[in-house]
Amino acid sequence: MSTISQDHAKLDSDTIADAIRLLVEVDPSIKVKSIIAEVQSRFIYTVSYRKAWLAKQKSIAKIFGNWEVSYQTLPVWLKAMTAKMPRSCVQIKTLLVYRESEEVQGVTVLHRTFWSFYPCIVAFRNCKPLVQVDGTHLYGKYKGALLVAVAQDGNQNIVPIAFGIVEGETVxxxxxxxxxxxxxxxxxxxxxxxxxxxxxxDVAIARSNGAWSPPRAWHMFCIRHIGSNFLRRFKAPYLHKLLVNTRYSRTEQEYNKNYQRLQERGEVSTQWCDEIGVERWVLAFDRGHCWGHMTANLVECINFVLKGACHLPVTAIVRSTFYRLNELFTRKSVEAHESVRNGFTYSEFATKKVERLPCYHVLACCTNQHLDWQVHVHDMYKMSEICKVYRGEFVPMGDPSTWALYEGAKVIANWTLRCATKGRPKSTRYLNEMDSRDMRGPRRCTTCGREGHSRSRYPQHAGPSSTGGQL
Known part of the structure; x- marks a missing residue:
């Protein structure tokens, strides 16, 4: 037969994990369907989805580290990183572990973590006073979300400034x-x-005690998300374009014109927009705080770049952000200094009018009248300022044997976030941090009372092919 559709017992997940190692190393986000196709083309067998998924997890563990051990090495790696770059920020929140109402000493469950490298903290001081925040799901062995905050320099480069791993995007x-x-x-x-x-x-910002509220900060909504919610609410695609045009209104007169058109097609839709507040989604009323940004596309781009990292263990995720930013800052620093030596500035290559940046017409008038055009350009767009964004350096981590000894509590995974593999029945019991395998005692048989096996594995229950029922 040229093909065999059924699974093969000898073609287990370990064999498949070794076979797809190179594929997973290049692209950790490879789809399970692609793994099934690769196995079928190589071994002429079509394996089940569950076996292919398990093989991917095992392959990732062999390349990037064990899933459970990764939680234990996370505080070790973060402590070493802060020792190399002392002014970096790391916050780890853990949960206590209890066994029969007694606290287990020396063991905690990772709840959530926040980190920001010092070069990123320095970079934001010279970026636009603009932050975009969004999250993306984790697709590894444990569920959760990776939160990312990004900024933008004067040369339209995206600068990630902070990261966080949490159990979900809740308040x-x-x-x-x-x-x-x-x-x-x-x-x-x-x-x-x-x-x-x-x-x-919205609720999280309301709890910030004014830290993210005017006049200290202004909160704007992404027009793409507003449009998506609008379509979900009204099921009216013909009004979506009009809603977007209303968002991009640069003057109050233009807004009133678009708003009237929207109102003529239904009062309910305009009432929905009024509940948001014009100062939070219309360009004409943002007072220049959003610097011409209408969407959260900057952070969406970073989410796409980190798509592969979201399939890795937690420590590998943090390491990935470290090395990717190290490469980014090194490359952008060289480019910025070369532009300064050549005497170039971003404003000379402006092709469209954005906030605090004149168009070509203003530059042409200044040249004709022998005026200094630089007074009309915000300092944010000058290459001398852009060089300051990337002046921070990422210090090499060095050999782990040279790191300081970690003396904190052992951190384990939260088993409530464990992804259920396909084909395995879901438990109806509510799990918490006490259900970690590290906290359970050894298996004990309820039939003979001995440790090391369960009742279902009791040797006396073996079939005719067993060796005799001896313990």
């Missing part, structure tokens, strides 16, 4: 991330934050 998790972001990274006032249109981030 408490967003409050944890935004609180640390405001306290350690975005310390200046007059900033604008752009996010998706979701109630959870």
């Amino acid at each position: 408490d998790m967003l409050e944890f991330f935004l609180t640390n972001l405001r306290r350690y990274v975005v310390t200046n006032d007059g900033v604008d934050i752009i996010s998706d249109h979701h109630n959870s981030i």
